[in-house]
Amino acid sequence: MSLIVQKFGGSSVKDARRIRNVAGIIAETYLAGNDVLVVLSAQGDTTDDLIAKAAEINDHPSKREMDMLLSTGEQISIALCAMALESMGLSCVSLAGWQVGVRTSGVHSDARIKKIETERIQAELDQHRIVLVAGFQGVDRIGDVTTLGRGGSDTSAVALAAAFNADLCQIYTDVDGVFTTDPRIVSNARKLDEITYDEMLELASQGAQVLHNRSVELAKKFHVNLEVLSSLNRKPGTKVKEVTKVEKTNIAGVAKDTSIARIALIGLQHNPGVAFQVFDLLSKSGINVDVILQSIGRQDTKDITFTVHKKDMEEAEQILNDHREALKFDHIEMDDKMGKVSIVGAGLMSNCGVAAKMFEALYEAGINIQMINTSEIRVSVLLDEEDVNKAVKAIHAKFFDEI
Amino acid sequence: MSLIVQKFGGSSVKDARRIRNVAGIIAETYLAGNDVLVVLSAQGDTTDDLIAKAAEINDHPSKREMDMLLSTGEQISIALCAMALESMGLSCVSLAGWQVGVRTSGVHSDARIKKIETERIQAELDQHRIVLVAGFQGVDRIGDVTTLGRGGSDTSAVALAAAFNADLCQIYTDVDGVFTTDPRIVSNARKLDEITYDEMLELASQGAQVLHNRSVELAKKFHVNLEVLSSLNRKPGTKVKEVTKVEKTNIAGVAKDTSIARIALIGLQHNPGVAFQVFDLLSKSGINVDVILQSIGRQDTKDITFTVHKKDMEEAEQILNDHREALKFDHIEMDDKMGKVSIVGAGLMSNCGVAAKMFEALYEAGINIQMINTSEIRVSVLLDEEDVNKAVKAIHAKFFDEI
Numbered sequence: 001m002s003l004i005v006q007k008f009g010g011s012s013v014k015d016a017r018r019i020r021n022v023a024g025i026i027a028e029t030y031l032a033g034n035d036v037l038v039v040l041s042a043q044g045d046t047t048d049d050l051i052a053k054a055a056e057i058n059d060h061p062s063k064r065e066m067d068m069l070l071s072t073g074e075q076i077s078i079a080l081c082a083m084a085l086e087s088m089g090l091s092c093v094s095l096a097g098w099q100v101g102v103r104t105s106g107v108h109s110d111a112r113i114k115k116i117e118t119e120r121i122q123a124e125l126d127q128h129r130i131v132l133v134a135g136f137q138g139v140d141r142i143g144d145v146t147t148l149g150r151g152g153s154d155t156s157a158v159a160l161a162a163a164f165n166a167d168l169c170q171i172y173t174d175v176d177g178v179f180t181t182d183p184r185i186v187s188n189a190r191k192l193d194e195i196t197y198d199e200m201l202e203l204a205s206q207g208a209q210v211l212h213n214r215s216v217e218l219a220k221k222f223h224v225n226l227e228v229l230s231s232l233n234r235k236p237g238t239k240v241k242e243v244t245k246v247e248k249t250n251i252a253g254v255a256k257d258t259s260i261a262r263i264a265l266i267g268l269q270h271n272p273g274v275a276f277q278v279f280d281l282l283s284k285s286g287i288n289v290d291v292i293l294q295s296i297g298r299q300d301t302k303d304i305t306f307t308v309h310k311k312d313m314e315e316a317e318q319i320l321n322d323h324r325e326a327l328k329f330d331h332i333e334m335d336d337k338m339g340k341v342s343i344v345g346a347g348l349m350s351n352c353g354v355a356a357k358m359f360e361a362l363y364e365a366g367i368n369i370q371m372i373n374t375s376e377i378r379v380s381v382l383l384d385e386e387d388v389n390k391a392v393k394a395i396h397a398k399f400f401d402e403i
Numbered sequence: 404m405s406l407i408v409q410k411f412g413g414s415s416v417k418d419a420r421r422i423r424n425v426a427g428i429i430a431e432t433y434l435a436g437n438d439v440l441v442v443l444s445a446q447g448d449t450t451d452d453l454i455a456k457a458a459e460i461n462d463h464p465s466k467r468e469m470d471m472l473l474s475t476g477e478q479i480s481i482a483l484c485a486m487a488l489e490s491m492g493l494s495c496v497s498l499a500g501w502q503v504g505v506r507t508s509g510v511h512s513d514a515r516i517k518k519i520e521t522e523r524i525q526a527e528l529d530q531h532r533i534v535l536v537a538g539f540q541g542v543d544r545i546g547d548v549t550t551l552g553r554g555g556s557d558t559s560a561v562a563l564a565a566a567f568n569a570d571l572c573q574i575y576t577d578v579d580g581v582f583t584t585d586p587r588i589v590s591n592a593r594k595l596d597e598i599t600y601d602e603m604l605e606l607a608s609q610g611a612q613v614l615h616n617r618s619v620e621l622a623k624k625f626h627v628n629l630e631v632l633s634s635l636n637r638k639p640g641t642k643v644k645e646v647t648k649v650e651k652t653n654i655a656g657v658a659k660d661t662s663i664a665r666i667a668l669i670g671l672q673h674n675p676g677v678a679f680q681v682f683d684l685l686s687k688s689g690i691n692v693d694v695i696l697q698s699i700g701r702q703d704t705k706d707i708t709f710t711v712h713k714k715d716m717e718e719a720e721q722i723l724n725d726h727r728e729a730l731k732f733d734h735i736e737m738d739d740k741m742g743k744v745s746i747v748g749a750g751l752m753s754n755c756g757v758a759a760k761m762f763e764a765l766y767e768a769g770i771n772i773q774m775i776n777t778s779e780i781r782v783s784v785l786l787d788e789e790d791v792n793k794a795v796k797a798i799h800a801k802f803f804d805e806i
Contacts, residue, residue: 069482079472
C-alpha cells in the first residue's frame with residue numbers, strides 16, 4: 001500500500017461541481033488501495049472575498065487577524081470536500097492546521113513550517129480514512145493561527161509528504177504540467193514528462209508559476225517525488241525528481257519575467273566594500289536584487305548595475321539617494337521597462353554550445369541583449385520588455401523546432 | 404475595574420457598518436476602564452450561505468463536518484471585529500473556541516460546554532487587550548470542532564461570564580430588551596427594566612425568543628448578571644437577575660406560542676402506569692410533551708390529552724398507534740390548530756387574583772379556554788390558534804393598561 005499526498009488548488013475546488021470532480025480523483029486513488037492525504041486551498045474567490053471584507057473595515061489590519069480571517073477559507077474547502085467524499089460512502093475526516101499540528105514560526109502571513117506532528121493523521125490513516133488537511137495554514141508556539149504566504153498550500157503538501165515519507169506528492173492545478181515555455185506565447189510549447197528539482201527551481205524563479213520555489217526546495221531537501229498535473233483531465237503530468245531518466249540532449253524550458261527594473265549607480269568612487277554596502281542596505285529593506293553587473297566607468301570610477309522587482313524600484317532609489325554621501329556615486333539611472341528571458345536545463349553550462357545557440361536565436365531575431373547572467377543550469381538575458389515575447393518564441397523555436 | 408462580557412448576535416455584525424457600530428460599543432466600555440470579553444456570532448447570512456454550500460454537495464453531511472464548516476462563520480466575525488478595533492487604535496486579540504479552550508462534549512451540532520480554560524484569555528486580559536471570542540463553538544476531547552446548537556452564542560457568553568466571574572454579561576440583540584409581550588401584536592407593549600431568571604425562563608420557554616433557555620439556566624446556576632439590550636441604540640435594556648429590586652405588583656409579561664398540536668388518547672382502559680408508558684415512548688423518540696391533562700372518560704375508561712410541537716404531531720401519532728395494543732386505548736384525536744398564551748410573574752400563583760384576572764380578560768373577549776396549565780410563576784391557557792393574538796391583546800390590556 002502506498003501513501004499518496006494530493007494537493008488541489010483554489011480553481012480545482014472553486015464550486016460544488018469542481019469539488020465533486022476532486023472527490024472523484026481522490027476516490028479513484030483511495031479505491032485503488034492507497035492511503036490518501038489531501039491538501040486543499042481555499043475555494044476560487046474565497047480569499048479575495050475575505051480580503052475585500054477586511055479592506056472595508058481596516059486599510060492596514062494586523063497580520064495576525066488577517067491570518068485568523070483567511071485561514072477559514074481552507075477550512076471551508078476541506079469540510080465541503082469531506083462532505084463530497086461522504087456522499088460517495090467513503091470514510092474521511094477533515095483537519096485544520098492546528099488539529100494536525102502544523103507547527104510554524106510566528107511570522108504571520110509568511111510563516112515557515114518547523115514541524116508537523118504525525119499522531120492525529122496517523123491515527124486517522126490507521127482507521128483507513130481519507131485525511132483532508134487545510135493547506136496554507138499552521139499554528140505557532142503560543143497557539144495562534146499562521147499562514148504560510150505565497151505557495152503556501154504547495155508547501156503544506158510537500159511538508160506533509162516529507163513528514164509521512166509519502167511515495168508520491170501530486171500537485172493538481174489547472175494546467176497539464178510543466179511546459180517548455182508559456183503556451184500562451186508559444187502555441188507549440190510541449191509538456192515535459194520529467195524535470196529535475198534544480199531545473200524546476202530555476203524555471204520557477206524565472207517566472208514559470210506552476211510550482212512555487214519554496215515547495216520545490218522542500219521537495220528537493222526531503223527527496224519528495226513530486227508530480228504536477230491537471231485536475232481537469234486524467235492525463236499524466238510532469239514528474240519532478242532528483243535525476244531524470246533519459247540523458248538530456250536539450251534544455252528543459254524557456255522562462256520569462258517582465259516584472260523587472262534595472263537600476264545603475266553611475267560614477268562610484270573607488271571605495272572598497274561599496275557593493276556590499278549597496279546590497280546590504282537594500283536587503284535590510286526587504287528588496288531582492290537579482291542580476292548584478294559591475295563595470296569600470298570613466299575617469300577611474302566604476303558603475304554598478306542591478307535589477308530589482310518593478311514594485312521595488314522607487315523604494316530602492318529612495319534608499320540609495322538617502323545614502324548618497326556614504327556611497328559616493330555620481331547619479332542613478334533607472335529603467336522599469338525591462339524583461340528577462342532564461343533557458344534552463346541540467347548540465348547546460350557544461351555544454352557551451354547551448355548558450356551560443358540561445359544568443360544565435362536572439363541575433364537572428366534582431367533582439368538586443370542588455371545584460372547576461374548565468375548559473376550552472378540556466379542562462380538569462382535581460383532585454384527591453386517589448387522584446388520578451390519575440391525572444392521566447394525565437395529561442396523556443398531554435399531549441400524545440402529544429403531537433 | 405470591572406470585567407464585562409458583551410455578546411453580539413448575527414444581525415449586529417452583519418456588515419462592515421454594523422461591525423464598526425459594535426466596535427464603537429466595545430470601545431466605549433473598554434475606554435470607561437473595564438476589561439471587555441466579547442463573544443460574537445457569525446455574520447447575518449454567513450451560516451445560511453455555508454449551509455447552502457453544503458447542501459449543494461451532500462443532502463446529509465456528517466455533523467462533524469458541518470461543525471467544521473459552520474465554525475468558520477464566527478471566526479470570520481471575530482477577525483473582522485478585531486480589525487475594526489485595531490483601526491481605532493485599540494489593543495485586541497481574537498480567539499477561536501479551540502484557542503480559548505472551550506471544552507465540550509463530543510455531540511456534534513449540539514455539544515454541551517464542560518469546561519472553559521481561563522489561561523489564554525486571562526493572559527490577554529492581563530495585557531489590557533480586548534478579547535474577542537468566537538461564540539457557538541468549542542472543541543471536544545479528541546480535538547474536533549463542535550458547535551453548541553440553538554442559542555449557542557448566548558450560552559458561550561454566559562459560560563465565559565461564569566468562568567471569569569464577570570460583573571455583567573450583556574446580550575446585545577436587535578430589540579431593546581425583554582417586553583411585556585410581543586410588540587408586533589400589542590403596540591404599547593413595554594420594555595421591562597428588570598426580570599428574574601425564573602420569569603425569563605418561563606417567558607423564553609413560552610415563546611419569547613429574545614434569550615435562549617439554555618443561557619438563562621446557566622446564568623441562574625452561576626449567578627451571572629445578564630442584561631439584554633439593543634446594539635442599535637444606547638438605551639438601557641432589561642436586567643435579568645436572581646431577585647428584582649422592586650416588589651412586583653404586576654406580572655412580567657404575556658407570552659404566546661402558536662406551534663402547538665393537541666393529541667388526545669380516548670378510552671384508555673384502567674391500566675396502571677399507562678401515562679408513564681405513553682410519555683416514555685414519546686421521550687425516547689425525542690418528542691417533547693408540554694401540557695398534560697388526564698380526565699375520567701365514559702364507562703370507567705379515561706382520556707389523556709397532551710400537547711406537542713406541531714412538527715412532532717404525526718410522528719407521535721405513529722408511535723402511539725404502533726403501541727395501541729399495549730396501551731389499550733380506543734382512538735386518537737388530534738388538533739394542530741392550537742395556541743397557547745401565558746402570563747409570567749414571580750410569586751404569581753401565591754396571588755390567586757392574578758389568574759382570575761387573566762380568565763376575566765379572556766371571558767370579556769369571548770375567548771374559549773380549552774386547557775389550563777400552571778407553574779409557580781406562570782399560568783398558561785390553550786386556545787384555538789385563531790384566538791391567540793386577540794387573547795394576548797386582551798390580557799396585556801387588562802394587566803398593563805388598567806393600572
